[in-house]
Amino acid sequence: MAKKKLSPTLKIFLIFIAIEIAIVAFSGNFSKELKIGFDDGKFIVKNEATHFDLQEKITEEFQIDEHYRQIGEIPKIYNSEKIYNFFKTIFGEATAVGTFNLLRMLLIVDMVLLLMAYLIRKKLFTRPSKPQIMFEMIYVLLEEFVVETLGKEKRHFTPYIVTLFIFIWVCNMIGLVPIPGFMEPTRNLNVPLGLGFIAVVVVHATAIKVKGLWHHLQNYFNPIKNPLFILDLVGEISKVVSISFRLFGNVLGGAIIILVVSSLVKFIVFPVGLNLFFGIFVGTIQAFVFTMLALTYIGVEISE
Amino acid sequence: MENITLAAGIVKASALLGAGLCMGMGALGPGVGEGFVAGKACEGIARSPENASLITRTMLVGQAVSESTGIYSLVIALLLIFST
Numbered sequence: 001m002a003k004k005k006l007s008p009t010l011k012i013f014l015i016f017i018a019i020e021i022a023i024v025a026f027s028g029n030f031s032k033e034l035k036i037g038f039d040d041g042k043f044i045v046k047n048e049a050t051h052f053d054l055q056e057k058i059t060e061e062f063q064i065d066e067h068y069r070q071i072g073e074i075p076k077i078y079n080s081e082k083i084y085n086f087f088k089t090i091f092g093e094a095t096a097v098g099t100f101n102l103l104r105m106l107l108i109v110d111m112v113l114l115l116m117a118y119l120i121r122k123k124l125f126t127r128p129s130k131p132q133i134m135f136e137m138i139y140v141l142l143e144e145f146v147v148e149t150l151g152k153e154k155r156h157f158t159p160y161i162v163t164l165f166i167f168i169w170v171c172n173m174i175g176l177v178p179i180p181g182f183m184e185p186t187r188n189l190n191v192p193l194g195l196g197f198i199a200v201v202v203v204h205a206t207a208i209k210v211k212g213l214w215h216h217l218q219n220y221f222n223p224i225k226n227p228l229f230i231l232d233l234v235g236e237i238s239k240v241v242s243i244s245f246r247l248f249g250n251v252l253g254g255a256i257i258i259l260v261v262s263s264l265v266k267f268i269v270f271p272v273g274l275n276l277f278f279g280i281f282v283g284t285i286q287a288f289v290f291t292m293l294a295l296t297y298i299g300v301e302i303s304e
Numbered sequence: 305m306e307n308i309t310l311a312a313g314i315v316k317a318s319a320l321l322g323a324g325l326c327m328g329m330g331a332l333g334p335g336v337g338e339g340f341v342a343g344k345a346c347e348g349i350a351r352s353p354e355n356a357s358l359i360t361r362t363m364l365v366g367q368a369v370s371e372s373t374g375i376y377s378l379v380i381a382l383l384l385i386f387s388t
Contacts, residue, residue: 252378252382253375288365
């Protein structure tokens with residue numbers, strides 16, 4: 001009997017199904033409250049948790065400090081009570097679980113970036129391998145944008161732009177890993193706000209370098225040369241606010257929608273379609289938009 | 305439910321009502337704007353199909369920028385729900 005070979009599409013589909021079942025069965029988040037098996041001659045999948053509150057779940061997911069203050073327990077990340085009390089003497093009542101989680105996720109993202117850089121640099125070929133082709137494509141594409149916007153003599157901005165894009169992209173993608181406690185670092189407002197501040201500092205440093213300090217300051221403090229200087233000052237603040245709140249709001253909104261929809265089915269189905277849209281599509285688009293806006297701000301200051 | 309006073313109840317109820325109104329009204333503008341951008345991009349692609357990739361890229365960036373007012377109203381709605 002000749003064995004039929006499976007087509008590649010079907011293979012990928014089967015792999016996805018297997019991963020789905022494995023996630024539902026073995027993930028720590030699900031298996032606590034989920035019961036799969038035979039009962040009364042029927043195959044059942046049901047959630048055993050009787051009490052279930054969406055408000056509590058959202059608080060646990062997005063305001064973890066508030067959650068632990070409400071239930072009054074020692075958070076799981078502290079192994080012993082001694083460490084917890086030590087931190088409590090420093091930070092007071094607000095023991096910083098959220099900050100700890102955020103720093104842990106940022107360290108993981110940094111390790112992923114360093115590992116990627118190391119693995120790709122270790123094997124550079126003149127006939128490139130597949131990951132090398134991907135990264136060269138990203139670099140060449142963004143370098144084209146930089147040359148279009150800033151001109152050919154300003155192409156030394158490309159490493160900053162590429163780093164910004166890859167960092168935000170990995171930050172948005174790491175929320176897809178179905179391990180309890182994994183979250184996007186960009187879901188916390190501090191990360192996009194810091195990236196926005198860095199972008200504006202780069203913009204002004206470039207402007208001072210190109211136009212000189214005195215000429216640049218006259219745009220903001222000289223009412224004779226620029227009668228609407230107060231509006232420009234407010235505009236600089238609103239640049240940071242708009243660029244960072246856009247990224248933050250998109251990622252947070254996607255995460256809340258995924259949580260609410262999966263609470264409608266009592267957390268027994270992993271919402272693949274929603275993760276595809278809000279995780280991959282919106283994450284990529286927002287990383288691209290953040291990068292393009294930072295590039296545009298630099299370009300506006302240079303071209304004057 | 306724990307017992308809450310009448311004043312705190314009124315504040316909470318009006319905050320929730322305000323969050324709903326904020327999200328609904330804030331979603332009007334981005335909806336109209338994004339639809340307008342997509343329609344114009346369709347016209348552009350129909351007129352010059354060789355520029356399709358450039359037009360699509362510009363359209364996505366423009367839509368994401370015009371979406372930002374909706375995102376601000378989302379942030380304000382979340383603040384109203386969770387901080388009162």
